[in-house]
Amino acid sequence: MRGCAAPPRHYTGELRIGIHSSTRGGLVHAVTNALDVGAGCLQIFTSSPRAWRATRHDPAGVLEFRRARDKHGLAPLVVHTGYLINLAAAPGPLRDSSIQAFRGEVERALMVGAGYLVQHPGSAKGSPPEVAMERIIRGLIEATAGIRGSGLTLLLENTAGAGGAIGRTLEELAVLGQVAAPHLDFPLGYCLDTCHLYAAGYDIASSEGLARTVRRIGETLGLDRVPVIHSNDSKGALGSRLDRHANIGAGHIGAAGFRHIVNHPKLRNKAFILETPSEDDGHRRDVAALKSLAHRKQG
Numbered sequence: 187m188r189g190c191a192a193p194p195r196h197y198t199g200e201l202r203i204g205i206h207s208s209t210r211g212g213l214v215h216a217v218t219n220a221l222d223v224g225a226g227c228l229q230i231f232t233s234s235p236r237a238w239r240a241t242r243h244d245p246a247g248v249l250e251f252r253r254a255r256d257k258h259g260l261a262p263l264v265v266h267t268g269y270l271i272n273l274a275a276a277p278g279p280l281r282d283s284s285i286q287a288f289r290g291e292v293e294r295a296l297m298v299g300a301g302y303l304v305q306h307p308g309s310a311k312g313s314p315p316e317v318a319m320e321r322i323i324r325g326l327i328e329a330t331a332g333i334r335g336s337g338l339t340l341l342l343e344n345t346a347g348a349g350g351a352i353g354r355t356l357e358e359l360a361v362l363g364q365v366a367a368p369h370l371d372f373p374l375g376y377c378l379d380t381c382h383l384y385a386a387g388y389d390i391a392s393s394e395g396l397a398r399t400v401r402r403i404g405e406t407l408g409l410d411r412v413p414v415i416h417s418n419d420s421k422g423a424l425g426s427r428l429d430r431h432a433n434i435g436a437g438h439i440g441a442a443g444f445r446h447i448v449n450h451p452k453l454r455n456k457a458f459i460l461e462t463p464s465e466d467d468g469h470r471r472d473v474a475a476l477k478s479l480a481h482r483k484q485g
């Protein structure tokens with residue numbers, strides 16, 4: 187059914203742990219980097235996330251990337267959109283650029299063979315939230331109009347809620363998805379970021395808080411519409427609205443919190459993608475940490 191995210195196809199019973207992988211030096215490097223730290227799936231940018239000017243990929247590089255990913259069975263492939271895009275922007279040049287850039291993101295995600303494209307809903311910047319939400323919905327529809335392609339699901343990501351960011355609450359995300367989905371030619375789902383959830387006030391660090399939050403996700407978004415979880419520890423405290431990612435175990439969610447998360451029976455089939463600091467071999471340590479936590483009993 188159009189507008190309905192299919193259950194993840196990559197589920198094989200094994201926990202899927204991936205990283206946001208650097209494409210520096212060419213797309214294929216993202217595959218090499220992911221394999222190097224023991225990841226089973228990956229997320230990439232297909233263009234510089236802080237520039238409007240889109241990267242042009244040569245077809246040979248794209249083919250090399252697609253072949254390498256296929257060969258090593260890294261799935262799913264997630265693309266994250268650039269940070270400058272604000273689909274909630276008021277009519278004007280920023281809105282025009284945002285819609286054009288988002289359109290480019292969708293086209294490039296299809297070109298690289300991504301299963302998911304993750305987008306932050308947008309920032310109200312002083313406008314009333316309901317006005318911002320309507321702009322986001324119209325923006326998604328306008329930006330994707332007429333693009334043909336299959337296998338790609340658009341995912342709206344929850345936010346920590348700083349500075350008028352829309353999508354701090356599950357209810358807000360649900361409204362965006364439910365209103366937009368019937369008008370889109372691509373299925374629409376959600377990506378949940380653990381750091382953003384925690385900073386937004388969802389206490390997923392405790393087992394009771396996680397159980398409550400997972401129940402709420404089921405009631406608002408539908409768990410089958412959340413195929414990807416950005417697995418980041420949080421430098422900010424509960425409800426701080428601070429969007430600062432920490433390595434696993436180095437933040438307020440902590441290793442104990444992530445043990446509950448990766449072992450929650452309703453989350454086992456998700457793709458867990460790390461967007462944690464990569465310095466000092468951070469990704470290798472975080473992949474290993476999640477794997478080892480997943481094998482231990484919850485307690």
Ligand SMILES: [Zn+2]
Pocket residue numbers: 266304306343
């Ligand atoms: Zn994000």
Ligand SMILES: [Zn+2]
Pocket residue numbers: 343379416461
């Ligand atoms: Zn994220």
